[in-house]
Amino acid sequence: MSERARRPRSLWPREHGAYIQLFVPVATSLLATGSSWAGAALALGAGFAFLASEPLRVLIGARGPRMRELAGSRARRRLALFAALAAIAGGTGLVLAPRSAVALTMLLAPMIGFVLIASRRGTVQTVLGESVAAITLAGAGAPVALAGGMRLGDALAIWLGWSLAYTATVVVVHRVLARHLRARAPADVRSELTLVVLCGLLAAASVVLPLVRFATPLAIAAVLVLIWMPRATHLRAVGIAFLATSLVAAVLAITPLRDAARDNEIEASFRAAMAVHQRR
Numbered sequence: 001m002s003e004r005a006r007r008p009r010s011l012w013p014r015e016h017g018a019y020i021q022l023f024v025p026v027a028t029s030l031l032a033t034g035s036s037w038a039g040a041a042l043a044l045g046a047g048f049a050f051l052a053s054e055p056l057r058v059l060i061g062a063r064g065p066r067m068r069e070l071a072g073s074r075a076r077r078r079l080a081l082f083a084a085l086a087a088i089a090g091g092t093g094l095v096l097a098p099r100s101a102v103a104l105t106m107l108l109a110p111m112i113g114f115v116l117i118a119s120r121r122g123t124v125q126t127v128l129g130e131s132v133a134a135i136t137l138a139g140a141g142a143p144v145a146l147a148g149g150m151r152l153g154d155a156l157a158i159w160l161g162w163s164l165a166y167t168a169t170v171v172v173v174h175r176v177l178a179r180h181l182r183a184r185a186p187a188d189v190r191s192e193l194t195l196v197v198l199c200g201l202l203a204a205a206s207v208v209l210p211l212v213r214f215a216t217p218l219a220i221a222a223v224l225v226l227i228w229m230p231r232a233t234h235l236r237a238v239g240i241a242f243l244a245t246s247l248v249a250a251v252l253a254i255t256p257l258r259d260a261a262r263d264n265e266i267e268a269s270f271r272a273a274m275a276v277h278q279r280r
Contacts, residue, residue, distance in 0.1 A: 017173070023047070026046060031254050045091070108139050169218065171222070217245045
C-alpha cells in the first residue's frame with residue numbers, strides 16, 4: 001500500500017472556492033469597520049463553524065458511507081472541537097453585538113439548514129445548492145459589519161454585491177465543467193442567460209445603491225471566463241483569478257466605507273462640540 005493510500009482522509013473543507021466566499025467578505029467587514037470585540041468574535045465564530053462543516057458532512061453521510069466508516073471517530077472529535085469553539089466565539093459576539101447583527105445571524109440559519117439538507121441528499125453541488133451556499137457564506141460578513149458599527153443599509157448592500165458576484169462565478173464554473181463533460185446543450189444557454197440576468201441585477205442595484213459597484217470586477221471576471229471558456233483542467237487558474245478579483249472588490253468596498261465612517265465620526269464630534277457650546 002502506498003503512503004498516500006495509508007494517509008487519513010482530510011477533514012478540512014474541500015471546496016476551495018468556499019474559503020474565498022467566506023473569508024474575503026468577513027475580512028472586508030473587519031477592515032472596513034476597524035476593530036471591535038463583537039465583530040472579531042463573530043468572525044471567529046463563522047470561521048470555526050465553517051471548519052466544522054466537513055466533519056459534519058462526513059457524519060451525516062454526505063461524503064459516503066465508506067468515508068463515515070473510516071473517519072467517523074475523527075470526524076466526531078473534530079466536530080465537537082470546532083462546534084464548541086464556534087458556539088463560544090459566536091455566542092460571545094452575539095451578546096456584544098447590536099440587535100440588528102443578531103437578526104441577520106438568525107436570517108442565515110434557514111439558509112445553513114438548506115445547505116446541510118442539500119449536502120445530505122447529494123444535491124449541494126448543483127448550481128442552486130452552491131449558489132445558496134455562496135450567498136450564505138458571504139452573508140457571514142454582514143453581522144460582523146453591523147457588530148463593528150456599519151450601517152444596516154451598507155451591510156446589506158455589501159452582502160448583495162458579494163451574493164450576486166459569487167453566484168455569477170458559480171454559474172460560470174458549472175458551465176466550464178459542463179463543457180468538459182458534453183457538447184453544447186440547452187442547459188448551457190440557460191446558464192448564459194442566468195449570468196446575463198445576474199449582471200443585469202448587479203447593474204440595476206448599483207444605480208440604486210452605488211456601494212454595490214464594488215462587486216463589478218468580480219462579475220466582469222465571470223463574464224470573461226465564460227467568453228474564454230477554458231478547459232476544466234484550468235479551473236485552478238480560474239479560481240486564482242476569482243480570488244484576485246475578490247481582493248480587488250474588497251479594496252473597492254473598504255475605501256468608501258472607511259471614508260463614510262470617518263465622516264460620521266467627524267460629524268458626531270462636531271455635533272457633540274456644538275451641544276457643549278449651546279449648554280454654555
